Amino acid sequence: MTDINKIDLAGTKAKGNRPYFLNDKQTEQVMSITMAVAMELSVAKERIATLECLLEEKGILTRAEVENYKPDAAEVAARSITTQEYLARILRILQQDKEEQLSEDDPSMEFAQQELTKV
Amino acid sequence: MSTAKSLPTWDVLSKHGVFPEANNEEISRLNFLTHLNVHLSANILPGVKTAYEKTVLPAYIKETGKEPTTRHEIRKAMLDNPYFQMWSGLRRNTMEMRQQAGRSQVLRQIENLVERVEAYNKDASTLQLNDAITIPPNVGMVDIHCQPGCYYEEYFENDVTVAASYDLGLFVTTAGLLGALSDGGGKAITHWLSKDHPDFKPKRILDIGCTVGHNAVPLAQAFPDAEVIAIDVARPSLRYAHARAKSLGVNNITFVQANAEDLSQYEDESFDFITTSMFWHETSHESMPKIFKTINRLLKKGGLTINLEQPQYTNMGLYEQFIRDWDTYFNNEPYWGPMHELDLKKVLNESGFNGESMFEVGVVSLIDEKIFGKREAGDSGEDYGRAPVWNAFGLWK
Ligand SMILES: C[S@@+](CC[C@H](N)C(=O)[O-])C[C@H]1O[C@@H](n2cnc3c(N)ncnc32)[C@H](O)[C@@H]1O
Numbered sequence: 441m442t443d444i445n446k447i448d449l450a451g452t453k454a455k456g457n458r459p460y461f462l463n464d465k466q467t468e469q470v471m472s473i474t475m476a477v478a479m480e481l482s483v484a485k486e487r488i489a490t491l492e493c494l495l496e497e498k499g500i501l502t503r504a505e506v507e508n509y510k511p512d513a514a515e516v517a518a519r520s521i522t523t524q525e526y527l528a529r530i531l532r533i534l535q536q537d538k539e540e541q542l543s544e545d546d547p548s549m550e551f552a553q554q555e556l557t558k559v
Numbered sequence: 560m561s562t563a564k565s566l567p568t569w570d571v572l573s574k575h576g577v578f579p580e581a582n583n584e585e586i587s588r589l590n591f592l593t594h595l596n597v598h599l600s601a602n603i604l605p606g607v608k609t610a611y612e613k614t615v616l617p618a619y620i621k622e623t624g625k626e627p628t629t630r631h632e633i634r635k636a637m638l639d640n641p642y643f644q645m646w647s648g649l650r651r652n653t654m655e656m657r658q659q660a661g662r663s664q665v666l667r668q669i670e671n672l673v674e675r676v677e678a679y680n681k682d683a684s685t686l687q688l689n690d691a692i693t694i695p696p697n698v699g700m701v702d703i704h705c706q707p708g709c710y711y712e713e714y715f716e717n718d719v720t721v722a723a724s725y726d727l728g729l730f731v732t733t734a735g736l737l738g739a740l741s742d743g744g745g746k747a748i749t750h751w752l753s754k755d756h757p758d759f760k761p762k763r764i765l766d767i768g769c770t771v772g773h774n775a776v777p778l779a780q781a782f783p784d785a786e787v788i789a790i791d792v793a794r795p796s797l798r799y800a801h802a803r804a805k806s807l808g809v810n811n812i813t814f815v816q817a818n819a820e821d822l823s824q825y826e827d828e829s830f831d832f833i834t835t836s837m838f839w840h841e842t843s844h845e846s847m848p849k850i851f852k853t854i855n856r857l858l859k860k861g862g863l864t865i866n867l868e869q870p871q872y873t874n875m876g877l878y879e880q881f882i883r884d885w886d887t888y889f890n891n892e893p894y895w896g897p898m899h900e901l902d903l904k905k906v907l908n909e910s911g912f913n914g915e916s917m918f919e920v921g922v923v924s925l926i927d928e929k930i931f932g933k934r935e936a937g938d939s940g941e942d943y944g945r946a947p948v949w950n951a952f953g954l955w956k
Pocket residue numbers: 695697698710767768769770771772773774775790791792793796817818819820835836837838841842846
């Protein structure tokens with residue numbers, strides 16, 4: 441039933457011209473990417489904090505074991521998908537710019553307002 | 560010295576029967592975005608005001624020989640200010656990140672969500688979808704508040720993606736102020752009624768533009784013997800709303816796909832209570848009087864209409880108008896500004912009501928202790944556009 445590209449669809453652009461505020465569009469896109477990375481870093485830190493708590497509580501692992509871990513094939517494949525999702529997430533702004541360039545009838549707020557205030 | 564105060568975690572939200580699941584990373588992401596929004600409004604936004612007062616306003620006066628007289632003049636002058644640019648860029652981007660986060664979380668489990676929704680909705684006479692209803696321009700022109708697919712897009716049959724993403728993401732822009740079921744507005748209305756109008760016991764209630772029913776459910780709960788009709792044009796939202804209400808044990812709401820401009824299926828003077836929540840700023844000059852006329856036709860004599868809405872710009876300082884107006888241009892809310900500068904009494908008069916009987920009231924819901932614990936005295940969570948006191952206007956017919 442759900443024949444859709446979920447990664448793409450999650451990051452799709454909202455209909456309506458995207459305003460840019462900085463003097464230079466690429467700079468603002470870099471800002472977007474940086475903030476997404478900042479979020480992911482925050483997520484990762486929390487995850488690591490969780491792991492450290494649990495490992496410590498249970499006395500299960502040593503540092504050396506973590507250092508020497510080698511993922512098996514299935515784990516390697518799973519991580520590849522995770523990385524693809526990760527990249528789509530942090531580079532979302534470029535996906536949306538691409539979509540905006542392709543779209544033909546993306547109205548500006550001024551245009552929409554004109555239409556919506558007609559009597 | 561001020562100590563940092565912790566914010567509630569997204570995970571305190573009540574998990575009704577069709578609420579999307581969240582893994583730890585998704586929770587971290589939503590919490591990060593909530594913190595980022597609070598940081599932007601508490602720590603960065605004051606700098607925008609400083610930039611205006613110290614730099615932009617003096618330059619404007621020097622150049623034009625006068626103070627700005629409209630919010631639009633302020634906006635145009637601010638567009639070149641680097642601090643405003645950074646704040647705006649970050650705010651816009653945070654909204655987009657919130658949309659992506661909600662959608663990715665929902666889409667990974669969409670098959671399961673649809674099944675859960677279907678289980679509640681199957682053969683229910685209280686969910687009435689209608690293929691003939693089309694999306695009006697005020698909903699379809701742009702994706703409102705940068706929500707891809709708005710309230711109505713369906714990516715496959717029986718889809719609820721946009722509704723579920725809307726439901727889980729509201730917390731990110733309100734940091735819990737709406738309560739654990741995002742129903743603070745509706746609860747504020749019923750709280751106000753029980754305090755100020757304890758004898759008002761409506762039997763038939765209409766909620767217009769219900770979306771996922773956040774504020775229709777508390778009405779139905781407060782008046783369990785009443786029949787509540789909640790209408791919207793957006794199918795995925797109605798499906799989700801119906802299942803959500805059922806899962807909360809609420810059975811006296813019928814969710815109907817209908818356009819508020821034409822509710823000819825309902826008889827004149829057949830409702831004694833008609834509500835909207837955060838609805839009018841997403842309509843248009845064309846539809847607003849039509850919908851008020853509908854309300855006037857449907858409301859019984861002695862009946863009440865009450866509408867939760869952000870305050871009008873009249874009597875508001877120009878700078879505050881300009882900040883509140885940010886959403887109009889930069890958050891895909893094109894009708895926000897035009898609606899907020901209307902003379903509501905005049906609109907009501909033109910729609911057949913006696914506009915002079917309109918009243919305005921600040922309604923307050925009790926703080927949700929599930930989210931905040933007990934509140935400290937003197938606490939205030941004021942924030943432009945998202946205050947915990949809900950502004951409302953209404954009238955008794
Ligand atoms: C901001 S949302 C309202 C939120 C909702 N009342 C709540 O309590 O959470 C606006 C809703 O109004 C609906 N809407 C807009 N114009 C409409 C119309 N002419 N008829 C019916 N619904 C409409 C939209 O589809 C959208 O779901």
